[in-house]
Amino acid sequence: MTKLLETAIQASIEAGKRIMEIYKNEDFEIVAKEDDSPLTKADLASHNIIMSYLEQLEIPILSEEGKDLSYKNRKDWSKLWIVDPIDGTKEFIKRNGEFTVNIALVEDQKPVLGVIYVPALEELYFAAKGVGSYKVDKITEFSGVQELLKTAIKLPITFERGNYTVVASKSHLSSETKEYINSLENEHGKVDTISVGSSLKLCMVAEGKADCYPRFAPTMEWDTAAGQAICTYAGKKVIDYETKEEMLYNRENLLNNWFLVVDEDNLKV
Helix, strand or coil: CHHHHHHHHHHHHHHHHHHHHHHHHCCCCEEECCCCCEEEHHHHHHHHHHHHHHHHHCCCEEEHHHCCCCHHHHCCCCEEEEEEEEECHHHHHHCCCCCEEEEEEEECCEEEEEEEEECCCCEEEEEECCCEEEEECCCCCCCCHHHHCCCCEECCCCCCCCCEEEEEECCCCCHHHHHHHHHHHHHHCCEEEEEECCCHHHHHHHHCCCCEEEECCCCEHHHHHHHHHHHHCCCEEEEECCCCCECCCCCCCCECCCEEEEEHHHCCC
16 A cells, blocks of 8 residues: 555655746646536646556546546556546636645445545645555655654644634536525534635645535545545545445546535534
8 A cells, every 4th residue: 555655655755846836936727527527738648647657557447538448448447547637727727726636545435535635735635544644734745654754744633723714626616505504504603614615625624724515515535535534534524415325436426416514523414
């Protein structure tokens, strides 16, 4: 697992460097994909860098920018990488810094390793089975997991917070999400809401900055797999709102159901 984790971390940091070169210094053409979501040269550059690392490991890969794989071809994969080269492309285009690189390893439909790199903030979240869940600030170079663990902060972190806190999407706040937040106010009194983009929302629950992340709007497997691993090994749950069970991956339909991210002790769906 250590070699896989090290490769994923290295890939995310190198992809992040190239993303930031484009973000800071280059004009990037924006094209619309079939689902009308935006695509930039940074998405493709990140995808190519990550593939160059992961392809050496001989584990099949499902990436947002290489997603045209039929279920017939991948249904028997007991192990696979799930990758989003840039999660939060809309945030990238807005240049607000709230975008991430997501890399997850899934075994038997469950994320067992997750890496999320935040290039604009130089923050790294990583987790793996048998390792735990961690955050590292200000990282642009990587020299191995054991060295990283010397400065990494184990998740969750204890924060002094007053009100129950919900983190929600900056670009996709649905009416159903608003209704759910209203229901939390009936239960907890005043509820603070944080609005942020990309997989940073899952990271904020894993980190302890938020109690809950309700997502009642469309997401895809590559949006959540890495964050679910980071949440899982920080004692949080990502619950499919339909099945009431933890979200599974490499499904026939890659579109996620609605879900909730909550602490194990506060699980109620």
